Amino acid sequence: MKKILIILDGIVAKKLMRRIVESNTTENNYDVVYMNDAIVPDQKPSNFTFYKFDPTSESKLAMVLDKDIHVQALIALNSKDEMLNVIKNIKARKNTLHISILDYWGIEIEDPYINIYKGIEVLANGMVERLPNIPVMAQNIGLKQGEIMEIKIPFGSSYAYRYIGSIEQNEWKIFGLYRGERLINIKPSLILKPNDTILVIGKPTVLMQVYNAIGKSQGQFPMPFGHHLYFYLDMYIQTKQRIMDVVKEVKYLNQMFKNTKMIIRITRPTTVGILDYIKESFKDDDSVLIRIDYHYIDMRRHLKNDMKKYDIGMVILTNEMFRVKEYAREIKTLKVPIFKLGEELTGSIKKTTVIVNDINSYEQISPVIFDVASQLKTKTKIFDMDPIGEETDKTTLLNHFENLAKIFNQKVEIISNDENPIRELKKQSNTLQILPLKDEMFKQRFSWKFLYTNPDLISFDMKKYSQLLIPVIEE
Incomplete structure (x- = not known):
């Protein structure tokens, strides 16, 4: 509250x-x-x-x-x-x-x-407003049932720092935005900011739901990207033990996140035994839908159909899929958060970790960081490290993180020094790293890792920990 x-x-x-x-x-x-x-x-x-x-x-x-x-x-x-x-x-x-x-x-x-x-x-x-030929308030326009609404984006809202194109607008639409004293043109790449006022149109009952969702700071993720979780599993590229491990992790995530449904899409099934294991794991959970593809339809077709049909807000994938070129090509086009399952799966995440890099993208993902931490019931560690002396002033961003932590009633630990952030990350255990999803992550890189200093790219290439990748608008 x-x-x-x-x-x-x-x-x-x-x-x-x-x-x-x-x-x-x-x-x-x-x-x-x-x-x-x-x-x-x-x-x-x-x-x-x-x-x-x-x-x-x-x-x-x-x-x-x-x-x-x-x-x-x-x-x-x-x-x-x-x-x-x-x-x-x-x-x-x-x-x-x-x-x-x-x-x-x-x-x-x-x-x-x-x-x-x-x-x-x-x-x-x-x-x-009571005089003739004078514009009136929105409640007196149209059907006069509240189908036009003005909503202010509060600080800490899950809709803050989201670009409009990433917001699922089903039976409602943003058609105007005021920032300060200025009317801003609406476009998919426009990022909503705290204290912005948006004008929306749609069904009155839907608009009340949107109003309540925008006003709340906790328990909204994977909104505003979508409502449900989606686990895409290619059994052919996974070992039996790996499948059993990731199924346990997916079951844990489904219990922790406040989504309505979990859709499990299985492709290229291997043995009947492992299929039965998956079905048995979720047999008492009505929120889980299991869909099996016996014909190996390509990932693009599955994603195109399922994303629209099931209102997907987060896609869960194993890190093995990122190493398959055809999968990586499709993954990079997704406009929703991606949960990349690492090799260390414990069935219980104890802390969320953030290595601050550029200010723009980390400001965009900041509300998601604390919303996720509140649902997973974890403490958040933020590493502000500058081992090569770039001296970028991140004071405003760090203050922003601290203010958000108060709003979400979350514990946050900010560590600032000139140590190597990747070395510090490797010391962590039972952790989920949250970072922005960028096009550069999918580009081919040299095998000599010491040539790279960007912690986002180095972290992305790591296999040990699970990661939550949040799409951002890159400048």
């Missing part, structure tokens, strides 16, 4: 408090600071905690701020001086806290973390 701080006083406070209570979905916890008892509702929801004191008191406000990690603050007060004083006190302790204020006095603050709602302008706009 997200913790929200609300500070209220003045003529609109009671109405605003009632509106917040009426809109309560129990998905948030609220700390409410007030001075006038008239503001407090008769029925206090269990997820609201009320504090009566003067919010301009720095020491008293600090008590509430230090008690919990708030993701946002909403402030409506009776005077400009009180408002500025409270903002100053909050910024002194929580400089990156997102704050929304109701302003009737013309407050001018240049701060990316403060949203100012001009009270007089809001009232004027509401009255103007």
